[in-house]
Amino acid sequence: MLCQNCHQNEATVHLTQIVDGKAEKYHLCEACAEQKGIDVHADPMDLSGMMEKLKNQLEHLKEDLVVERPPAGPATCPACGMTRTEILKKGRLGCDRCYEAFAAEMLPVVVSLQHADQHLGKVPRRASVRMRASVEQARLRRELDQAVAAENYELAAKLRDQIKALPAEGGTP
């Protein structure tokens, strides 16, 4: 079987990804898989061990992080002109807008590299109120999940109130 990406080399990396609740199979050659940020040299057993440990060590890791794939975007970034092929080949993006333009390609790559899809850290002071609230909400939701899992309902109620008090997502800043 040939690689689905370059259609040149023999596909040696076979993956199943869950998109919109449906399993999609990918067959890639080693070079293309590496470009997509997939660790081709990792032992499969090793990888499951890694997931297990990561889950315990880093609570942020969800068991089945489902990648919601936005519809495929344009072939080039409207801001910097970088093409999809170039990005997948270099593993580097051309500009900040590439993340949006190639969300369909980049989101699965980011998730496979980072085992996460939501920033929970520092927010620039210049960021809009809405952006700050959005990260804050994600952080509180994570804490809420943990509080519920730990059956700490008092804390969970408090966190729910805090989430409600945040400026509405998508509202005016």
Place this chain on the structure above:
Amino acid sequence: MSPRAPEDDAAYGAAYGIVLSSRVRLARNLRGLPFPDRAPPEVRAEVRRRVQAAARAALPFQELLADAPPLRRQMLFEDHLISRHLLEDRPEAALCLNEARTQSVMINEEDHLRIQALRPGLALREAWTDADALDDALEAQLDYAFSSSLGYLTSCPTNVGTGMRASAMMHLPGLVLQNEMEAIANGLGKIGLTVRGRWGEGTAALGHMFQVSNQLTLGVAENRILADLEEIVKEIAEHERNARERLKRERRIFVEDLAARARGLLASARLMTAQEALERLSEVRLGIALGLVKGIAMPQVDRLLLEVQPAHLQSAAGRLMGTEERDAARAARLRAELGRRPPAKPKSEKRNP
């Protein structure tokens, strides 16, 4: 060097014997401009001007790397102030430094800004506090590329989110000599951390020097990354202390021999490669930590670890040198500091009248 009291040496060893330094690096980009690899020269120049202006108050020592001679760049690389990436001639790349050389910004590296803060010993949180404050100061004048879901947007998706790479530089001869390093390196990979050699690639680290850092940058807040890393670094340091104790207890003649031979070579060799110097200095450093080497202080070894590197040697000599000339100069430098002093006057006549 001023004479040091033994208690000073003990304090130095306790503070920096295993964890030499802590570092926090933040990747940042300016909103709406192509990343350096994609940007045309005039955009890179614009980025450099803007960042230099924003950094001027905090980091007044600024230099253009593109114009700098290769030896200067190599020197900054050996000092850990610029990345391997910037050793190459990259247009409009620049470095901004504070006077103490503990805080810096690389401009037009893989990202528009690479903010760095360094602290001696295990001080990851303090390094973060420094980097965070510097980031705030820069951001007061710069508009960063940021998304509420992916955080700080970076050229490579491995840095997206916090854009933070925190690392501790560790001297781990005990774990290497006891053959425990590989298991630890594999274990770290499984919990989202990376270990790589300070010099040389992979785990074939020269001079038993390793950098332990976080791998993941998204989905975890900075404080959490730092707390996890610190905990693991402390654990590795504890393993290292145990490995050293076991070496001394169970393989004393082996480790004594190792340190004594290393000292002998450093004191007498006429030609020495950088690789050999780093390895032998590391063995002497272990010997000092175990109390098996007297008369050499650990700070002296740490200074030499830097001074024996190619750019430092040539910079001290004030000229470029060929390989053999460098090896001779390196050996001379080491002999001058670690060579045996001329023997004292024989006392035999007193003992045997």
